[in-house]
Amino acid sequence: MGMMVDGTWKTEADIPRENGRFRRSTTSFRGWISPDGSTDFPAEAGRYHLYVAWACPWAHRTAILRRLKGLEDAIGLSAVGSFMGDDGWAFYDEPGVIPDAVNGAHFLREVYAKADPGYTGRVTTPVLWDKEQGTIVNNESREIIRMMDTEFGGIAPGPDFYPEDLRGEIDATIDAIYEPINNGVYRSGFATTQEAYEEAVTELFDALDHWEDVLSTRRYLCGDRVTEADWCLFPTLVRFDAVYHGHFKCNLRRVVDYPNLWGYLRDLYQYPGVAETINMDHIKRHYYRSHESVNPTRIVPRGPVLDFSGPHGRERSSG
Numbered sequence: 001m002g003m004m005v006d007g008t009w010k011t012e013a014d015i016p017r018e019n020g021r022f023r024r025s026t027t028s029f030r031g032w033i034s035p036d037g038s039t040d041f042p043a044e045a046g047r048y049h050l051y052v053a054w055a056c057p058w059a060h061r062t063a064i065l066r067r068l069k070g071l072e073d074a075i076g077l078s079a080v081g082s083f084m085g086d087d088g089w090a091f092y093d094e095p096g097v098i099p100d101a102v103n104g105a106h107f108l109r110e111v112y113a114k115a116d117p118g119y120t121g122r123v124t125t126p127v128l129w130d131k132e133q134g135t136i137v138n139n140e141s142r143e144i145i146r147m148m149d150t151e152f153g154g155i156a157p158g159p160d161f162y163p164e165d166l167r168g169e170i171d172a173t174i175d176a177i178y179e180p181i182n183n184g185v186y187r188s189g190f191a192t193t194q195e196a197y198e199e200a201v202t203e204l205f206d207a208l209d210h211w212e213d214v215l216s217t218r219r220y221l222c223g224d225r226v227t228e229a230d231w232c233l234f235p236t237l238v239r240f241d242a243v244y245h246g247h248f249k250c251n252l253r254r255v256v257d258y259p260n261l262w263g264y265l266r267d268l269y270q271y272p273g274v275a276e277t278i279n280m281d282h283i284k285r286h287y288y289r290s291h292e293s294v295n296p297t298r299i300v301p302r303g304p305v306l307d308f309s310g311p312h313g314r315e316r317s318s319g
């Protein structure tokens with residue numbers, strides 16, 4: 001693990017923790033794209049570029065929205081390699097890597113340094129880059145998907161995942177799943193005390209149990225329509241049995257043990273275009289090989305065998 005301090009890469013920085021508890025740092029680039037030029041970043045086809053790690057659940061949200069909103073021609077894409085070592089995210093020769101044709105970076109940190117030569121902070125994916133101003137618009141996944149969903153007008157012809165009548169519920173749901181589930185798997189896996197681990201894993205499974213109940217009466221998190229909230233939960237669920245259950249010790253239950261969550265996961269996986277955004281090799285290789293303190297041998301397990309393509313049976317939960 002490393003981070004930038006005053007524009008210089010430091011490798012000694014460890015995973016941020018307080019009393020054995022993992023703390024995710026807040027992101028620093030929070031610009032906003034607008035359709036009407038009311039912000040520094042007008043919505044334009046061909047102007048913005050997205051950096052992702054196929055392994056990363058936060059970046060995965062943005063890759064899904066880019067695809068489902070029909071933004072693939074309008075917003076370019078680069079994908080780093082699966083291994084994150086002392087140099088952080090990097091572009092190297094590995095299937096799935098999409099080199100950086102915009103900034104020619106070998107390390108993602110170069111992109112951050114270009115945006116802010118004095119940058120202090122972590123070098124994370126996703127990153128939304130503005131080619132016109134040569135800077136980072138935003139590196140917060142929740143905000144990037146919201147911009148893709150609502151700010152590109154006719155450039156993004158895909159469905160609306162933030163419908164007016166559900167906005168309050170969608171925002172509340174994204175908030176509700178963030179700490180116990182999306183971040184909860186990391187808090188469990190990166191905990192360095194028994195107490196911190198127990199706390200995280202208990203909250204995580206309480207939350208999964210809760211959404212299992214909710215999904216017994218509705219097809220998706222906010223009702224009978226797929227929304228941004230589902231695209232925020234999906235990347236965590238699709239990684240769960242393959243990495244969080246084993247590598248991060250989130251092993252009270254697997255997603256396949258929850259009838260509704262498992263059907264729901266298959267349902268979303270089978271949503272046209274979504275399967276193509278998943279690189280399970282990158283996902284498994286990243287987690288098991290990058291976190292040496294969690295898995296010192298760096299051995300990547302062969303299993304589990306997961307069938308995301310089987311019947312989901314969720315039509316009956318609709319409406």
Ligand SMILES: N[C@@H](CCC(=O)N[C@@H](CS)C(=O)NCC(=O)O)C(=O)O
Pocket residue numbers: 001002027053055056057058059088122123124125126139140141142
């Ligand atoms: N809040 C950010 C979190 C992004 C994030 O933490 N990404 C991880 C990969 S899964 C990362 O790049 N970590 C590198 C680091 O912390 O050094 C978001 O949702 O966009």
